[in-house]
Amino acid sequence: MAKKKKRKKRRKRRQLKIGLRTVAVLLALLCTLIAWPYLSERKRPEKGAEIPSGTYSYGIDISRYQSRIQWDSLMVMTDRQGRTISSKTYAKDIKPVSYVFIKATEGITLKDRFFHRHWKDAGESGIRRGAYHFFRSSKDPLQQAEFFIRTVGPLAENDLPPVLDIETIHKGCSHKLLNEKALVWLSEIERYYGRKPIVYSSASFIDTILCNEIKENYPIWVAHYDVDQPRCRRWHIWQFSDKAIVHGINGMTDLNVCSRLTLDQL
Structure with missing residues (x-):
């Protein structure tokens, strides 16, 4: 009788252990199922701007803030929602970067420290490149144009026209004076390069x-x-976001679109 009781006790202990293990496994599975949506979301790539609908060529604009660029990448x-992402695993659509605008100068003394490196790398990558100048209304416009020309030098046949980035006006400067100064810069650049500059x-x-x-x-x-179409009666290039994710660039960046026909005509 004693031996039978011992065997029963051992059997009960084994059954209890098996039961506890089974419960532990089931609890682990339940926890995994509950946590899975959060875990899988964490693994998904960061999402950037939603791209506009339409058939466009895509381009970026860069400055010293984008110091490291993998030009061949x-x-x-974009994912299924049309938002820019960094991972090919979740990509529903992949489009090439067709052009890049690179900051060259600002005012009459500030040269972007990465301009020459970016300019050279862009040229070697085969991506169409263009240079831009950040306009300072408080500075002499002719000197600004000359500074840009000295920095950029001659353009290759496939290069995009120079760009005047004009988005600020200094205190005390009238709209009329700002436009007069901008036209001086534009006229001098057009005279030197023989091409109409772009205005940003x-x-x-x-x-x-x-x-x-x-x-x-x-x-x-x-x-x-954050609009379906820009509020501008006549536009050639549209910068639709400053928070896009572009494969080959760390962090968020500006992203632009234009029609292929427009790009060929610039």
């Missing part, structure tokens, strides 16, 4: 400050975010 990848600004700045002579005679590159 640049591409715009925000939709509100274009609408309320830039004069018709500029808006009607120069290609317009408008910055307008």
Whole structure:
């Protein structure tokens, strides 16, 4: 009898252990199922801007803030919701980066410290490149144009036209004076390069400050975010976000679109 009781006790202990293990496994599975949506979301790539609908060519604009660029890896990848992402695993669509605008100068003395490196690398990558100047209304416009020309030098046949980035106005400067100064820069650049420069600004700045002579005679590159279409009657390039994810660049960056026909005509 004693032996039978011992065997029963051992059997009960084994059954109890098996039962506890089974419960532990089931609890672990339950916890995994509950946590899975959060764990899987954490593994998903960071999402950036939603791209606009339409058939466009995509381009970026860069400065010293984008110091490290993998030029042979640049591409715009989007998920099923049309948002830019960094991972090819979740990419539903992949588009090439067709052009890049690189900051060259600002005012009459400030040269972007990475301009020459970016300019050289872009040229070697085969991506169409263009250089831009950040305009300071408090500085002499002719000196600003000359500074840009000295920094950038001659353009290759496939290079994009120079860009005037005009988005600020200094205290005490009238709209009329700002436009007069901008036209001096534009005229000098057009005279030297034999090509019409592009004018970049925000939709509100274009609408309320830039004069018709500029808006009607120069290609317009408008910055307008979180809209289906920019609020600009006549535009050639649209910067639709400053928070896009572009494969080959660390962090968020500006992203632009234009039609292929427009790009060929610039």
